[in-house]
Amino acid sequence: MKAVTTSSAGVQQQTLGKKRERSFWRTALRNRYLYMMSLPFIIWVFVFSYYPLWGWTMAFQKFKPAKSFWEQDWVGFDQFKILFQDDTFYLVMRNTLAMSFMGIIAGFAVPIVFAVLLNEVKNMAFKRVAQTISYLPHFVSWVVVAGIVSKMLSTDHGTINEVLMWLGLIDQPIQFLAKPHYFWGIVTVSDVWKEMGWNTIIYLAAIAGISQEMYEAAKVDGANRIRQIWHITLPGIRSTIIILLIMSIGHLIQIGFEKQFLLGNNLVRDYSQVLDLYSLEYGLQMSRYSFGTAVNIFNSVVSIILLFAANGIFKKITKESIM
Amino acid sequence: MTSKRLLGNAPLSDRFLSVVVYVFVIFVMIVTLYPFLNVLALSFNDSVDSVRGGITIFPRDLTLENYKVIFSFSGLITGFKISVFRTVAGTVLGLISASMLAFTLSRPDFQGRKFVSVFLALTMYVSGGLIPVYFLIRDLHMMGTFWVYILPGLVSAFNVFVIRSFMDGIPYALQESAKLDGANDFTIYWRLILPMSKPALATIALFLAVGQWNSWFDTYLYNGSAEALTTLQYELMKVLQSTTSGNNVDIHNSNMTQMMSTVSPESVKMAITIVVTVPILLVYPFLQRYFVKGMTLGAVKG
Numbered sequence: 001m002k003a004v005t006t007s008s009a010g011v012q013q014q015t016l017g018k019k020r021e022r023s024f025w026r027t028a029l030r031n032r033y034l035y036m037m038s039l040p041f042i043i044w045v046f047v048f049s050y051y052p053l054w055g056w057t058m059a060f061q062k063f064k065p066a067k068s069f070w071e072q073d074w075v076g077f078d079q080f081k082i083l084f085q086d087d088t089f090y091l092v093m094r095n096t097l098a099m100s101f102m103g104i105i106a107g108f109a110v111p112i113v114f115a116v117l118l119n120e121v122k123n124m125a126f127k128r129v130a131q132t133i134s135y136l137p138h139f140v141s142w143v144v145v146a147g148i149v150s151k152m153l154s155t156d157h158g159t160i161n162e163v164l165m166w167l168g169l170i171d172q173p174i175q176f177l178a179k180p181h182y183f184w185g186i187v188t189v190s191d192v193w194k195e196m197g198w199n200t201i202i203y204l205a206a207i208a209g210i211s212q213e214m215y216e217a218a219k220v221d222g223a224n225r226i227r228q229i230w231h232i233t234l235p236g237i238r239s240t241i242i243i244l245l246i247m248s249i250g251h252l253i254q255i256g257f258e259k260q261f262l263l264g265n266n267l268v269r270d271y272s273q274v275l276d277l278y279s280l281e282y283g284l285q286m287s288r289y290s291f292g293t294a295v296n297i298f299n300s301v302v303s304i305i306l307l308f309a310a311n312g313i314f315k316k317i318t319k320e321s322i323m
Numbered sequence: 324m325t326s327k328r329l330l331g332n333a334p335l336s337d338r339f340l341s342v343v344v345y346v347f348v349i350f351v352m353i354v355t356l357y358p359f360l361n362v363l364a365l366s367f368n369d370s371v372d373s374v375r376g377g378i379t380i381f382p383r384d385l386t387l388e389n390y391k392v393i394f395s396f397s398g399l400i401t402g403f404k405i406s407v408f409r410t411v412a413g414t415v416l417g418l419i420s421a422s423m424l425a426f427t428l429s430r431p432d433f434q435g436r437k438f439v440s441v442f443l444a445l446t447m448y449v450s451g452g453l454i455p456v457y458f459l460i461r462d463l464h465m466m467g468t469f470w471v472y473i474l475p476g477l478v479s480a481f482n483v484f485v486i487r488s489f490m491d492g493i494p495y496a497l498q499e500s501a502k503l504d505g506a507n508d509f510t511i512y513w514r515l516i517l518p519m520s521k522p523a524l525a526t527i528a529l530f531l532a533v534g535q536w537n538s539w540f541d542t543y544l545y546n547g548s549a550e551a552l553t554t555l556q557y558e559l560m561k562v563l564q565s566t567t568s569g570n571n572v573d574i575h576n577s578n579m580t581q582m583m584s585t586v587s588p589e590s591v592k593m594a595i596t597i598v599v600t601v602p603i604l605l606v607y608p609f610l611q612r613y614f615v616k617g618m619t620l621g622a623v624k625g
Contacts, residue, residue, distance in 0.1 A: 033508035038427040052451025141537035157376030296452025
């Protein structure tokens with residue numbers, strides 16, 4: 001018989017394997033509610049986040065929506081060749097990177113300064129009111145912010161023009177939103193206005209984590225408050241700043257399109273077109289689906305490379321991983 | 324006494340710093356608030372009078388006409404209803420799904436824990452992009468339906484991880500003793516863990532609600548021609564874009580232009596902006612202590 005011919009060690013292994021298998025199913029049975037509670041969402045994530053990746057095949061075809069997958073014409077990397085030979089693409093990349101870098105510089109500097117100064121406010125009620133007010137723009141949509149920005153910058157009695165004229169800096173109103181060279185600046189300033197207060201949250205939390213003893217010790221040594229900021233507060237939040245800076249590298253070319261879509265117009269087009277808008281306009285609205293998908297792929301692949309690069313830098317500095 | 328003397332003896336540089344701090348913070352408060360107050364004043368001001376300019380934070384010729392006009396426009400009423408409905412439905416369904424998934428991931432005895440965490444975390448970095456998602460929505464026959472507002476964004480990895488890290492802080496022994504009393508995992512989730520996670524849930528509820536209330540691009544992309552499914556933000560976007568010079572968007576049909584004959588488009592814009600902004604103003608200050616905590620929690624976890 002079979003049982004007789006097998007060695008005793010084999011029998012042991014077999015029963016062990018069976019036991020493990022049985023215990024797996026037993027645990028699974030015990031986990032049945034947990035499976036029921038997570039499975040629907042795992043399927044959901046698969047459909048809405050992973051399945052679209054299959055759509056990347058479109059970029060290697062001459063995609064026609066009416067045809068089935070098997071009937072499409074395959075063109076290899078032709079769409080990418082067209083993309084990299086398109087002058088508009090380089091213009092778009094320039095705009096994307098320019099607004100991204102300006103956003104990073106201003107989006108870091110201003111909230112840090114604001115957080116450090118807020119921390120110096122000793123009147124708690126005043127500080128709370130200031131914080132509540134500064135969070136407000138974060139919660140309104142870009143549609144509203146775009147409306148407010150264009151109102152403030154408008155040539156008929158817009159506040160900015162009124163103030164500049166009152167100060168005597170200009171003689172007649174400037175059409176800010178029609179001037180291509182102002183566009184990057186307007187986007188950056190609007191972004192800072194919207195997110196400045198919100199972005200202080202993380203720095204204020206980091207500052208709150210600095211031990212009070214260090215300030216006491218500095219006081220004993222005769223350091224005034226400005227020196228305390230310079231020697232204790234800023235070094236205390238340095239690691240937070242570095243982490244956030246490195247993480248922002250991963251989003252270097254993913255700057256979205258809302259601001260540019262809503263604030264831009266045909267007059268400033270050469271400065272407002274960014275990567276996502278490019279794929280929307282040249283891909284979807286002109287029905288060049290394969291080309292638009294190629295732009296999407298370029299965007300994703302570069303972002304992943306940047307993310308790994310950022311993680312590598314981060315590992316070197318802190319011996320930890322953010323992923 | 325001592326404190327008074329201390330202040331009196333404070334070095335000049337410290338007093339200088341205090342002045343700089345208060346000047347800067349007050350400046351920020353003004354710069355943040357003024358545009359909203361200006362828009363508010365203009366929305367209550369007579370539209371002919373507004374053209375003269377000079378309105379700052381108080382209306383000069385008080386009127387409710389602008390609001391009467393925009394609320395007589397059916398698109399805005401529909402938009403308001405749909406916006407409220409998608410906010411409520413999206414928040415409730417989003418909360419349930421994120422917290423349920425978070426609960427299973429916070430259970431050390433759950434077999435699928437590791438796999439699901441990675442599976443979910445990857446979605447934060449990889450996405451198919453605009454066009455593949457567009458075709459997915461089309462193939463699922465969700466275009467021109469209300470579901471396009473709810474389903475695509477239902478599970479967000481960030482929200483799940485924020486709630487999970489909060490649930491990780493609840494002692495597991497509580498769940499074990501509930502189990503001894505005969506509770507199953509769903510009961511533990513619903514009756515024990517969910518009520519205890521209120522601070523995290525409040526934060527995520529606010530993020531979900533604000534995200535739903537503020538979104539306009541899904542309406543633009545999928546429901547632009549479905550008038551019964553329009554949203555407030557989309558209606559505002561149409562008005563804003565239709566009056567911008569040389570805009571790059573084709574607006575399907577702007578019924579708004581008809582009603583603009585009675586009051587100026589500027590006043591209409593201001594009134595809609597206020598209608599869109601006020602609901603948010605009424606909610607977020609009360610949830611402040613929750614979301615500040617939630618933000619720090621999420622950021623620590625990356």
